Amino acid sequence: xxxxxxxxxxxxxxxxxxxxxxxxxxxxxxxxxxxxxxxxxxxxxxxxxxxxxxxxxxxxxxxxxxxxxxxxxxxxxxxxxxxxxxxxxxxxxxxxxxxxxxxxxxxxxxxxxxxxxxxxxxxxxxxxxxxxxxxxxxxxxxxxxxxxxxxxxxxxxxxxxxxxxxxxxxxxxxxxxxxxxxxxxxxxxxxxxxxxxxxxxxxxxxxxxxxxxxxxxxxxxxxxxxxxxxxxxxxxxxxxxxxxxxxxxxxxxxxxxxxxxxxxxxxxxxxxxxxxxxxxxxxxxxxxxxxxxxxxxxxxxxxxxxxxxxxxxxxxxxxxxxxxxxxxxxxxxxxxxxxxxxxxxxxxxxxxxxxxxxxxxxxxxxxxxxxxxxxxxxxxxxxxxxxxxxx
Numbered sequence: 143x144x145x146x147x148x149x150x151x152x153x154x155x156x157x158x159x160x161x162x163x164x165x166x167x168x169x170x171x172x173x174x175x176x177x178x179x180x181x182x183x184x185x186x187x188x189x190x191x192x193x194x195x196x197x198x199x200x201x202x203x204x205x206x207x208x209x210x211x212x213x214x215x216x217x218x219x220x221x222x223x224x225x226x227x228x229x230x231x232x233x234x235x236x237x238x239x240x241x242x243x244x245x246x247x248x249x250x251x252x253x254x255x256x257x258x259x260x261x262x263x264x265x266x267x268x269x270x271x272x273x274x275x276x277x278x279x280x281x282x283x284x285x286x287x288x289x290x291x292x293x294x295x296x297x298x299x300x301x302x303x304x305x306x307x308x309x310x311x312x313x314x315x316x317x318x319x320x321x322x323x324x325x326x327x328x329x330x331x332x333x334x335x336x337x338x339x340x341x342x343x344x345x346x347x348x349x350x351x352x353x354x355x356x357x358x359x360x361x362x363x364x365x366x367x368x369x370x371x372x373x374x375x376x377x378x379x380x381x382x383x384x385x386x387x388x389x390x391x392x393x394x395x396x397x398x399x400x401x402x403x404x405x406x407x408x409x410x411x412x413x414x415x416x417x418x419x420x421x422x423x424x425x426x427x428x429x430x431x432x433x434x435x436x437x438x439x440x441x442x443x444x445x446x447x448x449x450x451x452x453x454x455x456x457x458x459x460x461x462x463x464x465x466x467x468x469x470x471x472x473x474x475x476x477x478x479x480x481x482x483x484x485x486x487x488x489x490x491x492x493x494x495x496x497x498x499x500x501x502x503x504x505x506x507x508x509x510x511x512x513x514x515x516x517x518x519x520x521x522x523x524x525x526x527x528x529x530x531x532x533x
Contacts, residue, residue: 146172149286149296151274151309153180155187155249156431156448157302158256162200163456165265168463169298173260174272174288176303180257182249183411185329186359186366188344188442189252191525194242196449199531205255210247211358213344218510221349224395228510232344235516240525246344246366248329248359252445274308277301277427284312284426298466299427300455302448305414307433312424318414321438322373323492324382325411329364330404338397339365347398350498352390354398368439369402370413372496382410413438415489418482423470428455435481440492441524443484451477453531483523 150161153175161173189197189210197203216230230236232244260266276287277299284299286309301309305318332341335356339345344357351372359366371390373383384407391402416436422429431448454476462469497503518525 146170146294146296148172148298148300149174149284149294150300150302151286152302152304152307152431152433153177153268153270154182154302154304154431154448155253155256155445156452157300158253158260159196159200159449159452160300160302160430160455161260161266161268162202162256162263163452164298164300164459165260165263166200167456167460168265169459170265172267172269172294172296174274174286174294175268175270176273178271180253180268180270182253185248185250185327185364186357186368187247187249187252187445188357189245189247190442190446191237191240191242191244192527192531193446193449194245195527195531196446196453198242199453200256200259200449202255202259205258206247206252207245209251209360210245211342211360211362212243212245213357214342215340215515216244216344216346217340218346218348220507221347221352221354221394221398224397227348227507228513229515230518231515236518239518241527244344246357246359248364248366251360274303277309277312279312279424279426284424297426298459300430301427301433302430304432305416305436307429309427310429310433312427313421313429314419316416318416318436320380321413321415321489321492322377323370323413323438323496324373324387325413325439326369326382326387326402326405326407326409327367327411328405328409329359329366332358332362332365334404335365335401346495347394348495349394349398350503351496352394353495354394354401356401367401367405369405380412380414382407382412384408415485418478418485420478421474422478423474425467428470428473430455435485437481437485438488438492440488440495441484443488443524447481447484450531451481 147170150173273289347354355368430451458469458472
């Protein structure tokens with residue numbers, strides 16, 4: 143058994159960002175990752191101005207932007223007719239309003255930037271191939287037992303270990319909720335998608351029970367695609383089915399069907415989320431990212447909220463160097479309400495994309511067509527900086 147000041151379990155984007163923030167707040171930090179190397183599942187990542195603000199606070203904004211794409215517009219189209227429904231201008235008015243751009247990037251590129259920053263930080267130790275098998279909280283510390291029997295003790299345990307977090311079990315033992323939606327992801331060479339897509343747009347096709355999200359990554363060399371369909375009513379098995387997937391998109395516009403045909407129909411990702419928790423902390427433990435607030439993808443905020451968590455936790459520890467209780471209380475006060483709102487808003491937003499009700503569908507499309515490209519009123523709560531964000 144060996145002791146550590148701070149132990150972060152989970153080496154994804156949220157965990158690495160947390161290790162970086164905590165080390166810069168003066169904590170000697172050990173980060174463990176169960177995989178044999180640091181990697182991210184999935185190719186694409188949408189990063190709103192709130193995420194870019196967090197990267198700036200962490201000192202890695204420049205490296206993230208080196209390989210990312212700054213799209214000019216976000217376009218929503220009807221997945222059945224192909225009609226353009228609405229456009230969001232992501233250019234100068236957007237950046238002027240929020241202080242940072244909207245960015246799309248390859249997950250591996252973002253992870254690599256954070257990994258390099260952690261390796262350069264003398265207060266951080268990284269270990270891969272470490273699977274947390276058990277977690278226990280004692281009066282003076284938390285214990286983590288790994289699959290090989292090693293036990294590590296820590297004054298502060300950070301659970302950044304994802305949807306099925308082992309650390310979360312100290313606070314909540316309920317299972318994640320299967321949404322009924324299944325995703326298929328892939329990145330293709332830009333030339334494979336033909337000339338129908340603008341090279342610097344984010345394009346979302348929405349239709350009854352389906353949607354397709356597309357955007358360029360890695361300096362525009364690749365195009366990320368995520369196709370989602372809803373399993374038939376009553377289907378409880380949280381797995382996709384290739385025939386169901388094809389049948390769901392059979393109603394789609396020919397262009398959409400061509401794009402979706404580029405995806406492997408046998409590699410599916412069931413989509414889960416969780417209900418908001420009233421607390422993310424105990425005396426020696428804090429949850430972060432999906433371990434704290436797994437959410438559906440319809441706001442594009444999963445990674446963004448994890449980054450906000452990391453910065454807020456680092457700030458709280460820095461503000462209360464001699465009182466972990468006060469630090470963790472501050473962390474919760476700054477983060478729970480906001481992340482919980484993202485969790486709850488994402489569900490009906492996804493339902494609106496996928497609605498099969500003809501009346502609601504017609505009303506939705508009409509409202510979309512009426513909005514201006516520079517109408518950002520629905521985004522202010524998500525992207526406008528608070529006083530804590532700029533601390």
